[in-house]
Amino acid sequence: MAAITSSVPLADAPQTRRKFPFLLIALLLPMAIINFIAFVLPVVRLGMISFIESRSGGVLTNNYTLENYVSFFTDSFSFELVANSLTLGFGVTLITLCCAYPIALFLHRVSPKWRNMLFVITVSPLLVSSVVRTYGWMVILGDQGVVNGILMSSGIIDSPLRLTNNTLGVFIGMVEVLIPYMALSLIAGFGRLENVYEEAAASLGANRWTRFRRVILPLTAPGIALGCLLCFVLSISSFITPKLLGGGRVFLLATEIYDQAVIQLEWPTAAAISVIVLIIFGLALAVYSRVVKRFD
């Protein structure tokens, strides 16, 4: 074996080896520099701030402490924040998946003549800022909004339903904002799905439900995993929609970071929560890579 290895043309091999890392480094260097400046350095700084001791009122000192993390993990309100964020993350992801999956499946199957146009329509909400869309939902769901207006004028209800300024409003807004992302991810992950497999299953006597459960779902699983990861990360870090549609009633990790930094002026607490959110993202990514490995 050793003799075979040594019989490989030695004149070329070292040259290839020498050139390859150089090219690789040259290609990676610009992105690595940008990432280092725009991501690594700020995250390191964030981590450092999370250990700074602050006096009452938010005055920063030059001392370092673990207190910001200790107070987070010993406060029951923090667990409420984590629970609210995870509920929102999982809930919105699940609803978005249920809404976007049929759309993505339809787009995958529709004739190429219509596919492009329908695809553009599906992702067209992304052309409008999510802030503008969320303001739109405030108008639609408000006490004097379109929905309540129709329900009240038709005599179905006497007083307006509270559709916004609460968790329900945040869910509605978030699902609408995330549907295009989920649909895009699903379509991207539907590469392995082909009609012939369904036809084969049907020819073997599988009914519609069995075909969906045993053929379509497993083949589209990579797309589902990708879409779920993207929506979960986006919803758990979402800030604008909960701020605008939550009415100050929905306390989440992302809104807490803003409030601690900008309202309460407690930068170290805000930094500590940010680090914790980063860890949650890391865990989500780890789960995703394990799930994807299972389907490969």
Place this chain on the structure above:
Amino acid sequence: MKRISTRVLSATLFAATMLSGAYANAADITVMGYRGPFEENYTKAVIQPFMKAHPDIKVTYYGVQNAANSLGNMRAQRDAPQVNAVIYDLSVAKIAKEEGLVADLDTSKLSNYADVSEIGKDLGGAAIPLTYDTLSLIYNAKAFPTAPTSWEALWDKKQDGKVVLPAQGGGDIQAILLTIIANRMAGENDYKKTIDPGVEKLVEVAPRVQTWEPKPDAYTLVANGTATVSIGWNARSQFYFDQTEGRMSSVGPTEGTASQINVISAIEKASEAEATQTFINYAISPEAQAAFAKAMFYAPVNTKAVVDEATAKRIPMMDPVQREKLIPVDWMTIGAMREDILQPWRRKIIPAGR
């Protein structure tokens, strides 16, 4: 050819020397403060007249969303400040002073300082009082044919679902002041002793609250009828009263109200210290104070400022009766109590309205 070149060179050098001399005498300073109507009116009423009177000093206004943003910028620019002075809230100024972000000016060098009222002078030359404002009850004029006179309007059962209480992120200065006011309404005058009665009173109103985080703000929601009653700062309320042609009105309730103090500080390590000091002295002068009071309805801090009667009537701090009933708030200790006052908002008051 050689002679011409020498002449051209001499002339260029002369011009450059003259220009650099003129440039050295001019100062360019930046003042950071609240954006929106405050920026617009402050530029017109104070900065432009100042630049007219001091042609050698150019002042640029840099608008930020709130005092916390100002503090953030000051922290970020600690070693190389890009602004020379900052207009912000007294409670935030205390943090800035303790972190060494602002210069402690020698007030004896500010000729107008002696005429400044004693309210808000707690931080000396590090934060000089600039404007006084008060918390007001704001209401939709259509929803209240008879103008409310008491804070109790917030607890009015008829306003169910139409009450807006701004408590962004679990509350800021307005929430702190409302807690103190509710505490007094519930019979406890000393908020330093306990705020429990005030918290209980606010828990009662929670189910009737439409939103704790009005967007774009409480004034707009009350003006367009989405809400009927809320709280807000008097200066902005008066501004919106004019803007909405009276659809949104405000009142200084009979139980009394509490004040908010804006201060101006020179930034530590910033350049143009002398020009900055000249501007700050002008900002607290009777003419600048009167002009800004007329433009934006902030009570002047300079006791010699002359404000016309029509404007004074719309500023509760200038009404002797209201000033007498002013609820004392020690902004120097509020920082330490902030967490204790605001924690019940997130854990008790706001959840009671879910």
